[in-house]
Amino acid sequence: MSRVLIADKLETAGIELLAAAGVEVDNRPGLKGDELKAAIRAADAVICRSQPKLTAEFFDEPGKCRAVARAGVGVDNIDVPAATRKGVVVMNTPGGNTVSAAEHTIALLLALARRIPVADATMKAGGWDRNKFVGTEVAGKTLGVVGLGRIGREVARRAKAMDMRVIALDPFVTAAKAAELGYETAANLDEMLPKVDFLTLHVPLGQDTKSLIGARELGLMKKTARVLNVARGGIVDEAALAAALAAGTIAGAGVDVFTAEPIVADNPLLKAPNIVLTPHLGASTLEAQENVAIEAAQLIADFLLKGQVANAVNMAAVNPAELAQVRPYVDLARRLGLLQAQIAQGAVRKASLTYRGELAGQKTRLLTAAFTAGLLEYRLSDGVNLVNAELLARERGIEIAESSSPKKGDFAALLHTEVETEQGTTVAAGTLFGDQYVRLVQLGPFRMEGYLDGVLLVFRHRDVPGLIGFVGTIFGTHKVNIAQMTVGRQAPGGEAIGILNLDGPPPEQAIAEVKAHPQISAVTVVKLPAAGELPTWLG
Ligand SMILES: NC(=O)C1=CN([C@@H]2O[C@H](COP(=O)(O)OP(=O)(O)OC[C@H]3O[C@@H](n4cnc5c(N)ncnc54)[C@H](O)[C@@H]3O)[C@@H](O)[C@H]2O)C=CC1
Numbered sequence: 001m002s003r004v005l006i007a008d009k010l011e012t013a014g015i016e017l018l019a020a021a022g023v024e025v026d027n028r029p030g031l032k033g034d035e036l037k038a039a040i041r042a043a044d045a046v047i048c049r050s051q052p053k054l055t056a057e058f059f060d061e062p063g064k065c066r067a068v069a070r071a072g073v074g075v076d077n078i079d080v081p082a083a084t085r086k087g088v089v090v091m092n093t094p095g096g097n098t099v100s101a102a103e104h105t106i107a108l109l110l111a112l113a114r115r116i117p118v119a120d121a122t123m124k125a126g127g128w129d130r131n132k133f134v135g136t137e138v139a140g141k142t143l144g145v146v147g148l149g150r151i152g153r154e155v156a157r158r159a160k161a162m163d164m165r166v167i168a169l170d171p172f173v174t175a176a177k178a179a180e181l182g183y184e185t186a187a188n189l190d191e192m193l194p195k196v197d198f199l200t201l202h203v204p205l206g207q208d209t210k211s212l213i214g215a216r217e218l219g220l221m222k223k224t225a226r227v228l229n230v231a232r233g234g235i236v237d238e239a240a241l242a243a244a245l246a247a248g249t250i251a252g253a254g255v256d257v258f259t260a261e262p263i264v265a266d267n268p269l270l271k272a273p274n275i276v277l278t279p280h281l282g283a284s285t286l287e288a289q290e291n292v293a294i295e296a297a298q299l300i301a302d303f304l305l306k307g308q309v310a311n312a313v314n315m316a317a318v319n320p321a322e323l324a325q326v327r328p329y330v331d332l333a334r335r336l337g338l339l340q341a342q343i344a345q346g347a348v349r350k351a352s353l354t355y356r357g358e359l360a361g362q363k364t365r366l367l368t369a370a371f372t373a374g375l376l377e378y379r380l381s382d383g384v385n386l387v388n389a390e391l392l393a394r395e396r397g398i399e400i401a402e403s404s405s406p407k408k409g410d411f412a413a414l415l416h417t418e419v420e421t422e423q424g425t426t427v428a429a430g431t432l433f434g435d436q437y438v439r440l441v442q443l444g445p446f447r448m449e450g451y452l453d454g455v456l457l458v459f460r461h462r463d464v465p466g467l468i469g470f471v472g473t474i475f476g477t478h479k480v481n482i483a484q485m486t487v488g489r490q491a492p493g494g495e496a497i498g499i500l501n502l503d504g505p506p507p508e509q510a511i512a513e514v515k516a517h518p519q520i521s522a523v524t525v526v527k528l529p530a531a532g533e534l535p536t537w538l539g
């Protein structure tokens, strides 16, 4: 039975979904340090929100754990590269809390504009002051939206409904698209900031967006402007914002997210004037929490029970129907990778894959990942799989290139691979016969019809009479059965290649005897999985 660790507070609807799917639930929110590590290792998958910081050390030895689902959007509390390196899929649930985060932004905007929190606190302390808390209308004011993704769009739409003018900034939103939605655009922050009365940020936290709004940017804004951050702590520099509020060069701020959460006592925002703070409540509605809990639980159940991958931030989506359709080709691609790893001499620099005929329209990224996994798994001790193969190749300086050509040649579908090393280039191409039988149809310049399973003895030779009999006799003498045999040649009497599929590993002595033949120039033993034997990540 698969086991799922719930490492954060999760709505019961998600937990019930997992239990109903027949998954064992280890519901222990709040675990930390070694306890959390042990619980992750013992689970097949983990569900979390933003609380646990799943840093690289949690993925050093992930044990059984193959997937993490974030019940929410931001995955900045998960070291995704570290998870990827260990082959752990990281998925999130974008969309489930979009409306809640947008509504919370609007709530902060209005609370700031009308000074509601401070008026409320004053009244509860016995005061009644109708002059001190004069606010500002938002209608007719300009809202700058940085990041016009899911949440940014919902905020902008609501702002428009309140008659605000919206200026958007997002590298993926063209001026034409923004105009269609009724918004203006700015070329960059410097152009936008002097124009806005309210600024709201809806970008993920990353290297480009850390301290996106610092002292210089705040200095470009009107003294009457207000800043909202419902995205991530650190996108607005906390010390710079606190200083600008204290100096009165910014009129107000609404902040939901902080560099350290829970907020630390010396966070300068706690003492800043004209600021409304909420403890990361953007997604804290019944609706959002139910949505993300159900979505995260469904993602994990589908992953564990059906092999489906959706919403992954570190691999291409795979659904069971698509996987079933391409599974034999994924198997072919991995076997070609394993073959190339054993015949290529020297350090691999580049692998180029060409998908021909019907394969051109398939999930080629998946097949390329499978080929790369085969190419690497022969040499790497770490578990290589579809998730981490391309990253592991990149880390080793191996370039992986793919191209497609729908033109059919001799085969309806063909996967042609070339591996370039410091010593030369090796070519291997394969196809499926009858949509399921994996076949090698080209090795180097030679055409053939070979099997890609078990132990292969590959020998380069001159095409002379009696040579095949010579090799056959050697293996007969050493009591190694030959299951299959194929020969490829360019012209009679010229250079040729032979491949024997042996029922077991050939003894060293037999190989030495084969090599001794004057017309045999090279012998390589290649070990491949048995026919139908799939890696765990494909089984
Ligand atoms: N406070 C809370 O409880 C919540 C916070 N969030 C935060 O909100 C963020 C945004 O969420 P979504 O809208 O769902 O993400 P999204 O991926 O739909 O949108 C992000 C947008 O930011 C844009 N972007 C990235 N870098 C940019 C830059 N330097 N300048 C301008 N635009 C840039 C992207 O092109 C994209 O359109 C999440 O990453 C998460 O950190 C999300 C949900 C709840």
Ligand SMILES: O=C(O)CCC(=O)C(=O)O
Pocket (backbone or CB within 6 Å): 049, 050, 071, 072, 073, 074, 075, 097, 280, 282, 283, 284
């Ligand atoms: O889980 C939460 O409450 C936080 C939501 C959030 O920040 C996100 O989805 O990125």
